[in-house]
Amino acid sequence: MKALRIFTAIVVAVLTLSLSAQAQNKKKAPKYEEVTFSAHIHCNNCKAKCDAALPYIKGVKDVKVSVEEQTVWFKYDPTKVTKQKLGAELAELGYPGKEIVKEEKK
Amino acid sequence: MKKSILLFVYLLVAVFATAQDFKGKVFFVNADGEKEPAGFATVICVETRQTAEADIDGNFEFKKIKGENVTMIASFIGYTRDTLLYRPGITYHEFNLHDENELNALVVTGRQDANYLSKTAAIRTEVITAAGLCKMACCNLAESFENSASVSVGYSDAVSGAKQIKLLGLSGTYVQMLDENKPIMRGLASPFGLSYIPGQWLESIQIAKGPSSVINGLEGLTGLINMEHRKPTAENPLFVNLFMSDELMFEGNIASSLQLNDKWSTVIMAHASAGTKDHDMNKDGFKDEPLKQHFNFDNRWLYNAGPDGVQVRFGVKAFSDERIGGQMAYEKGMNDHGPYEGYKNNIWGSEINNSGIDGYLKVGIPFTEGGVESLAMVATYSYYNMDASYGTKYYKGYQNMAYINAMYQNQNDENHHYTFGIAGQYDGIHEDFREMVIDFDKYSARVYNGGGELFKGRDDKMIGVYGEYTYTNEKLTAVIGLRGDYHSQGGWVFGPRANVKYSFTDDLIVRVTGGRGLRHANIIADNLGLLSSGRHIFVEEEIKMEDAWTFGGNITQYFKWGESENSYLSFDYFRSSFNSQLVVDWDKDYITGSNKNNVYVYNCDGRSFTDTYQVDLSVEPFKGFTAIATFRYTKAKVEMDGQGLVDRPLMSKYKGVLNIQYATNLNKWTFDVTGQLNGPAPLPQFMGGGESEVYPMFFAQVTKKFKGLDIYVGVENIGNYIQENAILINNGDGLQGIKPGDNAFDNSFNASMVWGPLMGRKFYGGIRLTLWKK
Numbered sequence: 072m073k074a075l076r077i078f079t080a081i082v083v084a085v086l087t088l089s090l091s092a093q094a095q096n097k098k099k100a101p102k103y104e105e106v107t108f109s110a111h112i113h114c115n116n117c118k119a120k121c122d123a124a125l126p127y128i129k130g131v132k133d134v135k136v137s138v139e140e141q142t143v144w145f146k147y148d149p150t151k152v153t154k155q156k157l158g159a160e161l162a163e164l165g166y167p168g169k170e171i172v173k174e175e176k177k
Numbered sequence: 178m179k180k181s182i183l184l185f186v187y188l189l190v191a192v193f194a195t196a197q198d199f200k201g202k203v204f205f206v207n208a209d210g211e212k213e214p215a216g217f218a219t220v221i222c223v224e225t226r227q228t229a230e231a232d233i234d235g236n237f238e239f240k241k242i243k244g245e246n247v248t249m250i251a252s253f254i255g256y257t258r259d260t261l262l263y264r265p266g267i268t269y270h271e272f273n274l275h276d277e278n279e280l281n282a283l284v285v286t287g288r289q290d291a292n293y294l295s296k297t298a299a300i301r302t303e304v305i306t307a308a309g310l311c312k313m314a315c316c317n318l319a320e321s322f323e324n325s326a327s328v329s330v331g332y333s334d335a336v337s338g339a340k341q342i343k344l345l346g347l348s349g350t351y352v353q354m355l356d357e358n359k360p361i362m363r364g365l366a367s368p369f370g371l372s373y374i375p376g377q378w379l380e381s382i383q384i385a386k387g388p389s390s391v392i393n394g395l396e397g398l399t400g401l402i403n404m405e406h407r408k409p410t411a412e413n414p415l416f417v418n419l420f421m422s423d424e425l426m427f428e429g430n431i432a433s434s435l436q437l438n439d440k441w442s443t444v445i446m447a448h449a450s451a452g453t454k455d456h457d458m459n460k461d462g463f464k465d466e467p468l469k470q471h472f473n474f475d476n477r478w479l480y481n482a483g484p485d486g487v488q489v490r491f492g493v494k495a496f497s498d499e500r501i502g503g504q505m506a507y508e509k510g511m512n513d514h515g516p517y518e519g520y521k522n523n524i525w526g527s528e529i530n531n532s533g534i535d536g537y538l539k540v541g542i543p544f545t546e547g548g549v550e551s552l553a554m555v556a557t558y559s560y561y562n563m564d565a566s567y568g569t570k571y572y573k574g575y576q577n578m579a580y581i582n583a584m585y586q587n588q589n590d591e592n593h594h595y596t597f598g599i600a601g602q603y604d605g606i607h608e609d610f611r612e613m614v615i616d617f618d619k620y621s622a623r624v625y626n627g628g629g630e631l632f633k634g635r636d637d638k639m640i641g642v643y644g645e646y647t648y649t650n651e652k653l654t655a656v657i658g659l660r661g662d663y664h665s666q667g668g669w670v671f672g673p674r675a676n677v678k679y680s681f682t683d684d685l686i687v688r689v690t691g692g693r694g695l696r697h698a699n700i701i702a703d704n705l706g707l708l709s710s711g712r713h714i715f716v717e718e719e720i721k722m723e724d725a726w727t728f729g730g731n732i733t734q735y736f737k738w739g740e741s742e743n744s745y746l747s748f749d750y751f752r753s754s755f756n757s758q759l760v761v762d763w764d765k766d767y768i769t770g771s772n773k774n775n776v777y778v779y780n781c782d783g784r785s786f787t788d789t790y791q792v793d794l795s796v797e798p799f800k801g802f803t804a805i806a807t808f809r810y811t812k813a814k815v816e817m818d819g820q821g822l823v824d825r826p827l828m829s830k831y832k833g834v835l836n837i838q839y840a841t842n843l844n845k846w847t848f849d850v851t852g853q854l855n856g857p858a859p860l861p862q863f864m865g866g867g868e869s870e871v872y873p874m875f876f877a878q879v880t881k882k883f884k885g886l887d888i889y890v891g892v893e894n895i896g897n898y899i900q901e902n903a904i905l906i907n908n909g910d911g912l913q914g915i916k917p918g919d920n921a922f923d924n925s926f927n928a929s930m931v932w933g934p935l936m937g938r939k940f941y942g943g944i945r946l947t948l949w950k951k
Contacts, residue, residue: 113257113275120412120949126843127884133842140248140260171262 110168203235203272223248301731303384319371326807334709335903335928336502345399346787346811350703353397368705375448377430388692391658395672398694409442409479412950420943425454448473462917467502490539497532512566525921535559550587567708577605594647606634638665654678684735691728698759706929717779724756741797754786767863783816801840808833824859831856847880858932869932887945900933
């Protein structure tokens with residue numbers, strides 16, 4: 072079963088690749104900052120629009136757009152981009168948002 | 178000192194505040210920004226599971242909130258939610274709910290899963306989303322099912338390139354195809370229909386197993402496949418897709434969604450594809466796939482008068498397709514002067530020209546807020562023309578079909594909904610079938626028309642009435658429907674259908690379904706393989722309406738594991754059993770020892786049934802890595818004349834699919850690998866009986882996303898598995914695979930015994946360019 076061997080090889084390659092990517096994420100994680108905006112993202116169309124644009128802002132490492140909570144969460148590299156810039160990019164897409172600040176735990 | 182007093186006062190206020198009640202008010206905000214109280218809106222505290230209902234003036238209160246950081250969400254059906262992150266100290270808040278533009282939009286949070294099982298639908302529904310459609314090149318609808326074990330896709334024959342699907346161990350002709358809930362691909366349009374829906378035009382596909390609603394008719398015996406196209410309201414003024422494979426197959430798609438003002442919007446979609454080079458990898462002298470030229474155009478409009486106003490949708494679609502198949506030496510036009518010409522040159526060829534145009538109009542009129550009471554109407558018209566020659570057989574057909582469906586929906590209260598409707602349908606199918614019988618001694622040909630006047634098409638007018646009642650509460654959804662259709666050919670037929678869903682918990686869902694389906698059979702269109710054989714087609718009797726009952730159930734357990742809260746394990750069982758079915762019998766002459774070598778078509782008077790079992794598992798063990806494993810087992814039996822109850826020929830007994838995907842952060846890179854294990858299919862007796870080989874298939878694709886641009890490359894059929902001897906012939910020394918030089922005009926010629934892939938390993942690449950509205 073040559074085909075089976077090829078398939079197994081690909082599966083292993085994908086697994087290794089994803090695991091190493093995971094490991095890299097973990098190493099770099101502490102340097103990044105997070106911010107959540109509340110914005111009027113009320114339909115999948117809005118979400119699709121955000122998902123298509125926001126990941127490509129320089130310095131953005133991760134994005135979660137939630138229709139249910141009407142929020143946009145960013146993980147970003149503060150040396151490359153600022154909160155204000157992210158807010159402005161969101162507004163430019165048509166979703167002006169307010170930053171949600173969570174209470175610090177005492 | 179000052180500071181500490183301030184701090185003291187602050188603390189006092191804070192303590193005092195936490196002891197206080199929380200009060201709030203909920204408003205509806207319309208498009209102009211005007212507010213009005215949202216009476217009876219629901220407010221929930223997510224973490225503490227407290228709920229409250231607003232009074233008629235929109236006011237509500239919580240006596241005590243049992244947490245410090247609480248997400249408080251106000252909602253009302255048909256409106257957007259509004260969220261407050263509650264902290265001690267907040268005593269009052271106003272919530273604003275906005276009109277939701279798309280009432281029926283599925284609300285999905287987090288990353289879009291590629292394939293999933295719907296939690297809300299009462300019918301077992303598998304959804305292939307846009308993300309799933311991008312997992313493979315998915316040039317057309319037929320190819321988008323490669324990740325699914327529920328649906329298997331195969332070739333109708335080894336000549337025409339037509340693909341057919343199978344669901345629940347039965348041919349795809351028993352599945353009702355819907356385009357945004359309008360019936361499509363009926364009659365002559367069914368054999369090639371799947372190829373005429375470009376995958377890149379689609380937003381999602383829903384596969385529902387078992388008899389579903391009676392609203393769209395009774396023609397779906399085993400299930401229903403609905404496809405959603407790109408929407409006029411999508412904010413994509415331009416989408417371009419280009420695709421190319423190593424076999425010089427090209428494809429281009431372009432789509433544009435334009436919002437002209439706040440009421441009118443439109444989407445325009447165009448497709449062109451061509452297979453420009455013929456090849457013969459298995460060296461049998463025949464083109465592996467026909468040369469193709471396909472053009473397709475679709476324009477859809479939406480008029481939306483506002484959140485509670487009239488909605489009108491209409492559109493038009495046109496396409497043309499040309500295919501040239503057969504022996505390598507066959508060139509376009511050779512069959513034009515009759516097959517005798519082809520015979521004289523000893524070149525077997527096939528030419529297929531299909532074209533069609535259709536239009537539709539949909540109107541929805543809501544009478545009350547949120548469309549609870551509403552009237553909806555769908556009307557469609559389609560024209561389809563098929564002109565095909567296969568060696569010695571000629572088939573020309575055209576059809577005019579019209580359909581209208583009007584329904585009224587209302588509810589007694591939130592738990593009891595009902596729908597009543599009336600529908601009309603006209604099927605005008607004209608067929609002209611001829612077969613040349615070549616006299617090998619006299620070098621002459623005469624026309625033989627197979628089964629006499631039985632290929633006379635159909636002129637059927639139908640009028641139907643139906644009612645459907647839906648009961649819903651928190652745990653239970655029951656949909657019960659009854660429909661009666663009067664056919665000018667066939668008289669009255671009745672079909673009851675029921676679907677029940679019960680959620681034991683939020684994560685454990687059980688569904689039970691049952692009902693009847695009925696349809697007119699189309700001898701040639703449902704069995705296109707009849708044309709690509711040298712046998713005479715012999716229709717033994719008037720074909721009755723096909724009539725089957727399908728019962729089944731599904732258990733789905735969702736669970737949290739790894740990264741996903743919606744991992745699931747699901748088990749299905751379905752049984753379809755026919756009262757009457759059209760049977761194509763290739764073995765009758767073999768069994769009786771007759772030397773006629775005909776293929777027989779008749780009504781199955783005995784038993785015909787299928788049992789299908791399926792298990793699905795979907796997990797996301799760590800971020801970005803998803804795995805979907807599914808396995809289907811089918812037992813399909815049919816009683817044939819003189820043979821008793823036999824396994825249904827060419828129906829594979831099982832299929833396993835494993836799809837794994839890894840997407841890097843932000844989905845910038847996506848890696849997809851799919852493996853299939855295709856089980857054996859019983860072979861007809863004349864081929865020696867037994868079963869076909871078990872074969873694996875592997876697919877892989879890598880997608881890189883840039884802003885507004887996706888680039889993908891992939892390989893299909895990595896193992897290069899090809900069915901051997903897909904075209905059979907007996908030139909005196911037994912039935913075997915055809916070779917160059919064999920006389921393809923012999924009546925033992927048979928290209929319709931296809932159970933496996935006909936195309937070897939294929940490399941491809943493409944781009945998708947998407948512009949977003951500013």
